Each structure stands twice: as C-alpha cells, then as structure tokens.
Amino acid sequence: MRVPPLPRALVAGAARGAGRLSKRLGQGGGTSIPGLILTRLRPQATAEMALAVPNGVVLVSGTNGKTTTARLVRAALDASGAKVASNTAGANLERGVATALLHADGADVALFEADEAVLPKLIEQTRPRVVTLMNLFRDQLDRFGELEHLADRWQRAVAGLDPSCAVVYNADDPAVAEIAAAHPKTVSYGIDDPRAGRDRLPHAADSNRCRRCGVPLAYDLATIAHLGRWSCPECGLRRVQPDVRATRVELHGLGGQRLSMSTPEGAVELSLRLPGMHNSYNALAATATAWALGLDGEVTGPAMAKREAAFGRAERIQIGAVDVITLLAKNPAGANENLRTMLLEDRSLQSLQARGPGSGATHLQAMQPEDRSLHALVLLNDRTADGQDVSWIWDVDYELLLAGDRLASLTVGGDRAYDMALRFRYAGVDSSKLSVVPGVPAALDAALEAARPAGKLYALPTYTALLELRAVLAGRGLAPAFWEDQ
Helix, strand or coil: CCCCCCCHHHHHHHHHHHHHHHHHCCCCCCCCCHHHHHHHHHHHHHHHHHHHHCCCEEEEEEECHHHHHHHHHHHHHHHHHCEEECCCCCCHHHHHHHHHHCCCCCCCCCEECCCCCCHHHHHHCCCCEEEEECCCCCHHHHHHHHHHHHHHHHHHHHCCCCCCCCEEEEECCCCHHHHHCCCCCEEEEEEEEEHHHCCCCCCCCCCCECCCCCCEEEEEEECCCEEEEECCCCCCCCCCCCCCCCCCEEHHHCCCCCEEECCCCCEEEEECCCCHHHHHHHHHHHHHHHCCCCCCCHHHHHHHCCCCCCCEEEEEECCCCEEEECCCCCCHHHHHHHCCCCCHHHHHHHHHHHHHCCCCCCHHCCCCCCCCCCEEEEEECCCCCCCCCCCHHHHCHHHHHHHHHCCEEEEECCCCHHHHHHHHHHHHCCHEEEEEEECCHHHHHHHHHHHCCCCCEEEECHHHHHHHHHHHHHHCCCCCCCHHHC
C-alpha cells in the first residue's frame, strides 16, 4: 500500500525547526539540513515550491565561477527592485535549493547556483525560466567521472527544457556551446579581445576535441584552459559570435579589472572589484543572464560593479600586520588562473596607484612596490567535496611561483599536506623555504609569521580546506561564518 505524503505545512514546520536547532547548536548555518528533511519527508517539495515563485527560477551552473556569477546576478536583480530567494551561502545541492525555497515567502524570483552534477535534476524539478551554463572543467573525477560523462548529462537535460526557457551559455567553451546550440532560445557570451590570451592551448586544457566528430580543435585565441575562439577543421563546427562579448579586458592584478563589452543593448563599460580573467567570464555570464531576464543594463551594471568577492574568492582579510588574500583553488583551471592573477599584482600596482582613488589602488597599499617577496599558504584536502583523487595538482603550473626568485616562504597544510609538499619539491622549491604543517590552524599561524615582514600572504585552499580556514578565522573573530556571507 502506498503511503500518502505528509502534509506540506507539517513538513515545512519540522524543516524550519531543524534549521534553527542547527544554528543554536553551532552545527552550521542551517543552509542544508532543512532542505534535506523537507525532501526526505516530501520528495515533491522542491517542485511544489519552485512552481509557486511568480517570476520563475534562474539556475547558474558550471565547474568554476558559479558562486561569484550568482552573486553578480543577485546584485542585478536587487537593483531592479525584485525580491529574490537564493542560496547565497553556496549550498548548491538539492537540499540547499530546497532550504532557500523554504524561506522564499513573498519572493518574485528565485536564483540558485547549482552543482554541475545536480543541475539535470534541478532542471527537471524547478522548470527554470533561465539556465546559465558557464563551463566544464576537469574536477572531482571520483565523483563526476570524465568531462564527457557530465557533458552528456547536461545535453540530455537541456534537450528536455521548455522552449521558452532561455539558455545562457559560454560560447568559448566548446563542450558547453555544442550542448546549448540546439536549444531554440539562447544568449551566448565570450571574450573577443585578442590581447586576452594566446594562440595555442595550455598543457592542462580539458575539452580539446570536437564533440561531434572527435577531431582536435583549432584555436586562434586561447584564454583559460580550453576556453577561447575555437573551430573544428573537420566538420566545420565553430564558436559563434557571442551576443555579449568582451571587446577589451584590462586586468589590474588583485585590484580588479575593467571590461568593455558589446551587448544587444549597446556598448557597456564595467569596472569590477573582482580580479582575474576567470572573473571576466563571470561578469560576462552575469551580464548575459541579466539581459535574458530583461533587466535594465544601466541599472544592473553599476550594481554588479559594487559587488565584493564571495568568501574565499579573492577575499581580503587583515590579520594583524598581514593582508591575507584567499583564492579558492580546487582544480587545474582555477588554480592556474589564480596563480597568474597573483603574479600580475606587481605589474598592476604602480599603474593603479597612479590612477588614484576609485581605481582599486587603496586595496593594494599593504605591499609597497619595492617589496616583491612572495609568501603563500597552500591547503590541500581530499574529502568528498574536494574529490579524493588529488592527482590534479600535477597539472597546476606551480612552477610559476619560482619566476624571478620572488618566493620567500611557502607553507603547505591540510589532509594531503605531504602530497602537496612533494609536488612543490618536484617544482624545484628550495626546501629551506618550504614548511609542512598539516593542521589548518597551525599552518595559518606559521604562514602568518613567515609573511609578517612583507605584510601580504596568499592562501590557496581547496574547498573543504577553505571552510576549515574560514572556521578558524570566525573562531578568532576575524571574519564572519561562511553562511553569513551575502
């Protein structure tokens, strides 16, 4: 005999109570446990709640950048006057989305970042108005499998979308572009600045073969990993001219960047506090998503420009005399881009200071131009949310840290600290500059002590190591808990 589902009001009350208890007991921010209980007791709850949001659901997904992009889109929606339900703390599985919907009373629109493996299920449950597909990079192989498997799942999910749903996609990612191409309603974005990349793929590129015929792709511009202006010499499949495209990318190290964009509404100039070319793509994705939602670019652009980095994504925290910059590094593509952003800092410092207030120079005053020493803290975990296969560290260009003999100290920590130390020894790091301190609190203290003369420390943690680091900082009263980051 089939047991009827429990009443929705009863289940919702129990879920909210569990969230409050979780916070009271100090077991987290209540961002996931309410949704877990809700979906266990009433499996159709996510679909029911999503259907009740009058202006529909927006899903943002990809291997890298979904948290930052969702924050930028949230800024645009807030500026438009919409009341938004979203999972801003980053709980991007079904339970996190269900929790956000549980607290969505009175919301006009729902905006969710979605884990790339969970995206197909969330598409089926929420029947979104807009789906933003950002990128597919090699990540957590023990969980996701190879990229082709994940791309196939995305392709089936997009094929099942309602034709009225707008698919916003990264034209520079050949796998994502091929997935989105058959959908009748799309908005594409990409980078068209020839100075923004190189004319060949880096060694750590992932999707470098045509999904239609299997032939290696040709590139006349490569930006990050396998992203860029690509074409297939065999079947003729090629990157389209994007609807939203960056015609000029001006990177200012960790001080931010300036983008010149061409959009269906006309030219847009956008100054961002977010560094690196990966954030150029995030800004393009957010701009394209805002346009797909019908938002006024003159209002949303300035709102996005004011948005600070999400916790751990080029976030800056002053700890005594040391300015700590945290850069989440969870796969080769993201880690390599973070390294390049770090090393661009010196070249950008003087020009930013010369431009004066409002240019981002004030954020860079902790390191004087004559002090070029580099201090880094690298934290490597291998837990479920990180991926237990850490072989990806051998595809990261850590050798870049040795350029110019700038590396003054390197502290490695986390569950796999000794694997990370071995990687750096093969990179050629002087053992006198390398400290292995597995525990995150002790590793942080050791790195801070080493960096104190320079006044700047770069922290590159994997995902769960980032959460550990944030918990240490919150426990010391130096930063809010991660679920309080909005």
